[in-house]
Every structure is written in C-alpha cells, then in structure tokens.
Amino acid sequence: MKPTVPVLLVVLAIHLLPAIAEAGQYPLWGDLEAGPYDVGFRILEELDRSRTIQPSGSSSSAQPRPIRVYVWYPASWSDESRPMTFGRYAEAADEDVWPDELLDGVRERTGYAKRPFARSLGKERYEEVLGFEMRAVENVLSAPGEFPLIVVGQGLYYESPVSHAALGEFLASQGFVVATCPLVGTGSPLVRLDLIDLETQVRDMEFVIGRVREESFVSQERLGVFGFDMGGMSAVVLAMRNQAVDAFASVDAGILFGHASAIPSGIPFTSPHFDPALLRSPWLHATQRSFASAPPGEEGSSLFDDAVHADRYLVLIDGMRHADFTSYALVQNRAPIRGYWPPEKGGEKNTYQAVCRYVSSFFRAYLVGDDESREFLARDPGQVVPGIQLTVEHRAPTPPGPTHADFLNALLVGDVAAATEMAHAIHRTRPGTPHLEESILIRLGFHLLASWGMSDEGISVLRLNTELRPNSVGTWQTLGDGYLWIDDSERAEPCFRKVLEIDPDNERAQRILDWMESSSGG
Numbered sequence: 001m002k003p004t005v006p007v008l009l010v011v012l013a014i015h016l017l018p019a020i021a022e023a024g025q026y027p028l029w030g031d032l033e034a035g036p037y038d039v040g041f042r043i044l045e046e047l048d049r050s051r052t053i054q055p056s057g058s059s060s061s062a063q064p065r066p067i068r069v070y071v072w073y074p075a076s077w078s079d080e081s082r083p084m085t086f087g088r089y090a091e092a093a094d095e096d097v098w099p100d101e102l103l104d105g106v107r108e109r110t111g112y113a114k115r116p117f118a119r120s121l122g123k124e125r126y127e128e129v130l131g132f133e134m135r136a137v138e139n140v141l142s143a144p145g146e147f148p149l150i151v152v153g154q155g156l157y158y159e160s161p162v163s164h165a166a167l168g169e170f171l172a173s174q175g176f177v178v179a180t181c182p183l184v185g186t187g188s189p190l191v192r193l194d195l196i197d198l199e200t201q202v203r204d205m206e207f208v209i210g211r212v213r214e215e216s217f218v219s220q221e222r223l224g225v226f227g228f229d230m231g232g233m234s235a236v237v238l239a240m241r242n243q244a245v246d247a248f249a250s251v252d253a254g255i256l257f258g259h260a261s262a263i264p265s266g267i268p269f270t271s272p273h274f275d276p277a278l279l280r281s282p283w284l285h286a287t288q289r290s291f292a293s294a295p296p297g298e299e300g301s302s303l304f305d306d307a308v309h310a311d312r313y314l315v316l317i318d319g320m321r322h323a324d325f326t327s328y329a330l331v332q333n334r335a336p337i338r339g340y341w342p343p344e345k346g347g348e349k350n351t352y353q354a355v356c357r358y359v360s361s362f363f364r365a366y367l368v369g370d371d372e373s374r375e376f377l378a379r380d381p382g383q384v385v386p387g388i389q390l391t392v393e394h395r396a397p398t399p400p401g402p403t404h405a406d407f408l409n410a411l412l413v414g415d416v417a418a419a420t421e422m423a424h425a426i427h428r429t430r431p432g433t434p435h436l437e438e439s440i441l442i443r444l445g446f447h448l449l450a451s452w453g454m455s456d457e458g459i460s461v462l463r464l465n466t467e468l469r470p471n472s473v474g475t476w477q478t479l480g481d482g483y484l485w486i487d488d489s490e491r492a493e494p495c496f497r498k499v500l501e502i503d504p505d506n507e508r509a510q511r512i513l514d515w516m517e518s519s520s521g522g
Contacts, residue, residue: 027132028086028166030330030349032356034135035174037143040075041084041136043068043092048207053102053187066098069208070161071179072136072172073217074143081137086165087130088138090118093160096182097189106189112160120334120341129331135169142215148222148246148367149212151205152180153231153238155253156191157340158326159183164228166327167356174360175368176224179212181205183231193230194265201234206242222246222367225281226359227253228325233268236303239281241273247366248310249284249359252325256285256302257294276306277430280400283307284362284377286315286325286355289391304393309400311366313377315358317351318389324348325355347388354385358392401425404435411448416460423464441465442478446485455486466495473503480512489516 047064054062070092093112100107112118118126150171152164161168161180168178185191186200205225212218224247227235232253239248258269268274285304292314294300304314323329323341329352336343357376364373381390402422410419427436434440441461449458462482465475480495493516499509 026135028129028134028327028330029170030166030353032166032170032353034170037074037173037175038077038081038140039136039169039172040073040140040142041138041169042071042073044071044211045069046207046211048204051203053098063102067181067204067207067211068092068096069179069181069211070168071177071212071215072168073177073215074145074147074172074175075137075140076143077137077140081140084134084136084138085130086132086134089134089162089165090130093162096160097184103189110189112162115160116157116337116340117163117328117331117334120337121331122335125333134165135173142217146217146219147175147177148219148224148363149177149179149209150224150226150363150367151208151212152178153201153205153225153227153233153235154180154183155229155231155326156183156193158229158323159191163326163328166330167359170356171360171363174364176363177212177215177218179208181208191230193263193267195267195270198230198234198237198265198267198271201230202238205234205238224248224363224367226250229253229322236279237268237271237273239283240275240278243278243280245281247283247363248279248281249286249362251286251355251359252288252291252320252322253285254291256287256291256304257298258300259295259298276303277309277400278403279303279307280309280397282311282362282366284313284315284358286317286358288320288322289316289318292316304395308398311397312395313358313362314393315355316391316393317354319345319347320351320355321348324352327352350385351388351390354388354390357385401429404433407435411454411457411461414454414457416456419457420460420464420467424467427468436468438465438469438472438474441468442474445478445482449482449485458482459486471502473499473506476502477506477509480509484512489519492516 046067046069048067049064051065052062053065090112094107097106097110113126121129152161154161154163159182161182171178181204183191183201185197191197209223213220223245225235225239225245226249227233228251232250232255235248235250236255239245255268258266304312321341329348332344332349334341334344361373361376364370365377376384377392378394381392402425404426407419407422407426410422423436426433441464445458445461448454448461459482462479466479469475476495476498480492483492483495493513496509496512499506
C-alpha cells in the first residue's frame with residue numbers, strides 16, 4: 001500500500017531536518033559541503049624505536065621517539081554517535097609535546113590555551129569556540145572498504161594537527177584517510193628551520209605512513225602527501241625520494257624558490273634528496289600570488305618550472321595571508337597576533353574554502369580517478385569560486401628519462417648495452433649528476449670487477465667513463481687497469497697509449513707499456 005501524501009511529507013521532513021541543521025551546525029566547516037561519508041577520528045600513541053630522544057638537561061635515559069598519530073577516516077556512525085567538539089581537539093593538542101617525564105612541566109607551559117589561536121580569541125570567545133560541534137566522531141568503526149591515505153606535514157609555528165582539523169574532516173568525508181602527527185624537533189619540542197629537523201619531520205611522516213597502513217581500511221596502493229609551510233618542505237622531499245607517492249599537494253610552503261638569504265640552511269633545496277627531476281607525482285601548489293616570484297636577491301627558475309616530469313597545477317590567490325591556509329581562517333573575530341596574522345580584513349573564510357575545494361578535487365582526480373574533479377581543476381576559476389581573485393596554471397608532464405637506479409639495475413641483470421644507453425641519456429639530460437662523476441664510476445667499475453666478478457659489467461662502466469670524459473687521463477688509465485685485471489693486455493695497451501697521447505710525461509703509463517712490451521718478448 002502506498003503511503004498517503006501527508007505521510008510522504010512527514011518522511012521527507014524527517015530526512016531533511018538533519019541536512020537543514022547542518023548549515024549552521026558546524027561553524028568550523030564554513031560553507032564546505034561534506035562528502036558521502038561520515039567522519040571518524042582517533043589518536044594512536046606510538047613509539048618509533050628506530051630513533052631515540054634525550055632532551056638536553058634531562059636526567060632521563062634515552063627513550064624511543066614518541067609520535068602521536070592523528071587519523072581522520074570515513075566512518076559508520078550509529079544513532080548514538082556524538083560528534084566531537086573543537087574542545088576535544090584542543091584537549092588533544094595539549095598533549096602534542098613530549099611527556100612531562102622528559103621535560104618537567106612543558107605540557108602545562110605549552111598548553112593549547114596559551115598558543116596564538118586561543119590568545120587571539122580572548123577567554124570568552126575561545127570558550128565559545130571550544131563548544132563548536134565538529135563532524136568527526138571519535139573511535140567509531142570505519143566505513144566498509146579500503147581508502148586512499150593522505151599524510152599531512154604540519155607547519156612551523158602551526159605545529160599541532162588541530163590547525164588543519166577542518167581539512168582533515170573534510171577530506172575524510174570525501175573518502176580519504178588523513179593521517180598526521182605534530183611537528184616536533186629532533187632533540188627538543190621546539191623546531192629548528194634546518195636540515196636536521198627537516199629530515200626528522202620527513203621521517204615522522206614516513207613513520208605515519210607505515211603505521212596507518214597497518215589499519216585494514218587503509219589502501220596499500222594509493223598514497224597522497226599534503227604539506228603546509230615547513231610541512232610542505234618536508235612533503236616535497238618525501239615525494240621526491242618516494243616514487244610510490246601518487247599525488248602531492250602543498251599550500252603556502254617555501255618550495256617554489258630557494259631562499260638562502262631568509263633561511264641560512266637553504267632548506268629544502270639543500271636536502272640531499274631534493275631533485276626536481278625526481279618529483280614525478282602530480283603536484284598542486286596553492287600560495288599567495290606574491291610568492292610566485294623569486295625573493296629579492298635570489299635567482300633561478302622556480303620548482304614549478306623545473307619539475308618538468310610532474311603533472312602540476314599552480315594556484316595563485318590574491319589577498320590571502322599565511323594563516324589563511326589553515327583551518328583557523330574559518331574562525332572569525334580573531335584579534336591580530338604579531339608574527340602570526342594581522343587584523344582580519346574579511347574574506348578569509350571564503351578563500352580558505354576555495355583552497356580546500358581545490359585540494360580535495362586534486363586528490364579526488366589523482367587518487368580516485370574522478371573525472372568531475374579533473375574537470376573542476378580545468379575550469380575557469382571565476383566560474384567555480386566567484387568573487388575570489390585566483391588563477392590556475394596547469395602544465396603537463398614530459399616523460400621522465402631513466403634514473404640512476406635504472407642504470408644500476410640494468411648492470412646487475414647483465415644488460416650492458418641498455419645500462420650504457422641509460423647513462424648517456426642521464427648525462428645528456430641532467431649534466432653534472434653526481435652519480436656519474438668520474439670517481440664514482442671508477443669505484444663502481446672496480447666494485448663490479450673485484451667484489452662480484454662481473455667482468456663485462458665492470459669493464460663497461462670503466463669504458464663508459466672514457467666515453468663521457470674522452471680527454472681525462474684518469475678514465476683511460478683506469479680502463480687500462482681494468483683490462484689488466486682480467487688479463488687482457490691486448491685491449492689494455494691502447495688505453496695506456498691514449499694516456500700518453502693526453503699526457504706525454506705520464507711515467508706510470510710509460511712504465512706499464514714498457515713492461516707489456518718486455519713481457520711479450522718484443
């Protein structure tokens with residue numbers, strides 16, 4: 001029997017009421033529209049036993065590095081589920097730093113209520129914000145299935161994951177697992193803007209990837225990386241050295257240009273893993289328009305120009321300030337805090353929501369393969385985010401050439417011709433690559449000859465060195481030595497004659513030739 005029209009209206013009203021309530025129910029979401037999933041949240045208290053900490057001045061013995069992993073995920077709510085308040089996030093942030101047994105009283109001194117966001121609101125407004133209802137429900141079951149993982153790098157002075165709580169919830173509602181940990185220094189909770197603490201953050205993010213992938217609802221195949229500020233510096237290094245990263249997004253991170261004058265360490269460009277040619281995952285970078293040009297006194301092209309093997313998007317926005325790229329932009333009536341944010345000028349919430357939509361669409365396009373999201377990225381920004389001055393530039397990737405690892409692997413399987421061709425391609429497209437330096441190839445050639453008895457492969461590397469550097473005494477001399485190693489005097493002789501051709505006064509080459517002549521009975 002079909003229900004009567006009044007009954008249908010009642011049923012529709014019951015289903016519409018929650019949606020109507022949502023419009024004002026989640027102040028820290030602004031106008032962002034949730035995806036099809038409920039949102040779960042949990043914190044994992046972990047120890048990285050591969051690293052230890054012992055803060056200076058502490059009487060404690062060295063201990064494994066503690067890492068608190070924040071996880072937002074697609075969830076299945078029950079009727080009894082109670083969403084978290086922002087106050088629960090603030091409570092979690094109080095415990096981000098190391099336990100008090102390592103640094104007495106540090107947690108009390110660095111409590112969330114003493115940090116810039118809380119101080120900018122004042123006591124009454126802060127208490128009000130603590131009561132704001134969020135979308136996530138803590139410790140609920142995950143939704144059925146496996147979901148792509150996005151690991152997040154936090155920013156300097158925005159160390160707590162709470163600074164991206166709204167984005168974490170928003171992405172989880174779209175079908176992603178979002179995982180992160182607080183930004184904490186190597187030997188102190190305070191973070192230094194240097195290579196040591198940069199590497200520590202990269203390793204913390206790698207630890208998060210490994211730990212969260214132990215969960216049954218996390219995909220083992222699809223991996224995204226997101227970074228803000230220093231977290232973007234760490235994230236780009238992670239993406240360059242981990243070719244399993246399927247998509248990388250960064251917001252207002254200092255990775256477009258070198259900035260040695262502003263940051264003496266020059267990070268992330270001085271990291272040994274920083275190589276634009278190795279950024280091969282699709283990349284979206286959203287930042288202030290003023291950051292699209294090289295800083296005064298700095299020279300060179302931008303990473304957006306140099307990362308030619310990445311399918312990349314550059315989103316430049318007018319009117320945004322640094323803090324506007326965090327979830328704090330959704331909270332209005334914040335007083336200015338020196339060194340963090342100036343007085344509000346209006347529109348912060350709208351511009352942040354636009355960034356969230358671009359980040360979400362980017363990850364949906366490249367981690368899920370969603371065609372509508374890819375089309376969103378290609379549309380005129382004026383049509384999708386009216387009233388906000390932003391531009392989107394897209395550059396398609398050029399096919400990457402072989403890597404040094406490809407070269408080594410070809411040698412190991414005995415494909416000398418392919419390995420030589422790869423090395424020439426690397427040298428031609430990336431001249432000066434350190435892995436093909438003269439001394440490195442000499443070491444490699446004799447390593448293959450002496451350690452593993454790979455005569456053909458070792459000789460091919462030494463011969464390659466002469467092809468790359470035909471006027472070097474060292475390359476011809478070591479190739480001749482290689483032939484002598486395998487008792488091939490016939491092919492060694494012209495190598496030493498080439499040495500004398502380049503350096504007529506080379507006594508060693510002359511002695512070897514004299515010895516070879518006397519040994520042959522000539």
